[in-house]
Amino acid sequence: MFKKFSPSTDVSGQTSVKTSVQRSIRSNILSQWKIDQDTLEQFWPKKESLILVKCRDHISIYALHGEPLFFQHFDGPFYPTLRLVHKYPFILPMVRIDRGAIRFLLAGAHMMCPGLTSIGGYLPPPENEIKSGTPVAIFAEGKEHAVGLGITKMDTEEMRRVNRNIGIETVTYLGDDLWAVRSL
Amino acid sequence: MASTTEQPTSQAIPPIKVRYCEVCTFPLEYCEFGSSFTKCKESLLEEDQDLYDKFYSEEALAKKIGTLSVEDQTKLEKDTAAKEVKAEKKADAALKKKLASQVTIKRIERNKRKFVTSVHGLEAFDVDLKKAAKQFAQKFATGASVTKNPQGQDEIVIQGDVSADVVEMIEDGVGVLKNVPKDNIVEVEEKKKKGGD
Known part of the structure; x- marks a missing residue:
């Protein structure tokens, strides 16, 4: 999504968000992410108002003091930025890819099932299966921090069974153009 | 980060500090x-x-x-x-x-004795064009704006013939212009073409 993104040409406008809208965003985030109110308030205090940065292709980035915090495509789920995931790695369900897949992910490729089901990879056990269409944080074998964010294209059990094709569609990854944007 | 007024029972989980590489910005x-x-x-x-x-x-x-x-x-x-x-x-x-990139300062005749000055190529030296335009406008007390030229590149258009002053400003490196090398400045004059010619 952010493989090619430059703030000068792709941003169409910045507006501050209405308080009522902010309230609904806040409650949405609390229900979508594994995060409690206190933690959320650490990086997004109640009194601070968000800036909505509208970008091409219906991407909206929400920023606080110019620093992007999370973004959304159409009115889909909210994704935190990768820097936020580094700070609070528990907010999204986690999957892990093996070492061989890292360089492809860093080139912006979608994640194929074998990279997730192999020995180096990790998918949650059957009882906490991740449904398709869920934002996930992608970690890497032998690494401590997340390397990208994606959205599952099939249930994790299905990934195990089918074990081919795209399992997770990459949304943002380390070193893409959103990563390069420090402030908007 | 926990302030003294905060309850110790607060559930807030402190953020993890990640060290990023200074060269490539990755963890x-x-x-x-x-x-x-x-x-x-x-x-x-x-x-x-x-x-x-x-x-x-x-x-x-x-x-x-x-x-x-x-x-x-x-x-x-x-x-x-x-x-x-x-x-x-x-x-x-x-x-x-x-x-190798050059800063072109062009004096364009608009209407016999009236001119505009266009400055092109500043963005190669990490100059924020909007800020530079503002600076020019303030300095010369005229209008100055960032516009797209026919080739689709951004340039600063300043009202009035200020080409000499612009060159001077770049040489002195005033404000946002401080990183622009003075050897790369080119001055050009452009006359308005007559229709019947």
């Missing part, structure tokens, strides 16, 4: 996948010996390979090296281009 452990691995390594060695050992000592390297087969690992290393060379070449080319 330190991902430097090896970046395009400037050797530079990253050097800078880390200078700054923090312990951390360097954690990532790049012999046993750490051996452990890192994990489930990857040896051929894959060598392939990856080769890839990284190639990428590095490529990135370096690219940076070199960009620098050369920057040094």
Whole structure:
């Protein structure tokens, strides 16, 4: 999504968000992410108002003091930025890819099932299966921090069974153009 | 970060501090996948010996390979090296281009004795065009704006014939113009073409 993104040409406008809208965003985030109110308030205090940065292709980035915090495509789920995931790695369900897949992910490729089901990879056990269409944080074998964010294209059990094709569609990854944007 | 007024029972989970590489901006452990691995390594060695050992000592390297087969690992290393060379070449080319790029100051005749001055090529020297336009406008007390020229590139158009003053300003490096080398300035004059000619 952010493989090619430059703030000068792709941003169409910045507006501050209405308080009522902010309230609904806040409650949405609390229900979508594994995060409690206190933690959320650490990086997004109640009194601070968000800036909505509208970008091409219906991407909206929400920023606080110019620093992007999370973004959304159409009115889909909210994704935190990768820097936020580094700070609070528990907010999204986690999957892990093996070492061989890292360089492809860093080139912006979608994640194929074998990279997730192999020995180096990790998918949650059957009882906490991740449904398709869920934002996930992608970690890497032998690494401590997340390397990208994606959205599952099939249930994790299905990934195990089918074990081919795209399992997770990459949304943002380390070193893409959103990563390069420090402030908007 | 916990203030004294906060209840100790607060559920807030403190953020994890991640150290990012100064060279490639990745978290330190991902430097090896970046395009400037050797530079990253050097800078880390200078700054923090312990951390360097954690990532790049012999046993750490051996452990890192994990489930990857040896051929894959060598392939990856080769890839990284190639990428590095490529990135370096690219940076070199960009620098050369920057040094060779010119700032064109054009005096355009608008209507017999009226002129506008257009300044083109400042963006190659990391000048924020909007800020520069504002600065020109303030200095000359005229209108100055960032517009797209027919080629689709951004340029600053200043009302009035101020070409000499603009050159002077760039030479002195006033305000946002301080990084612009004065050898690269070209002054051009453009007369309005007559329709019947």
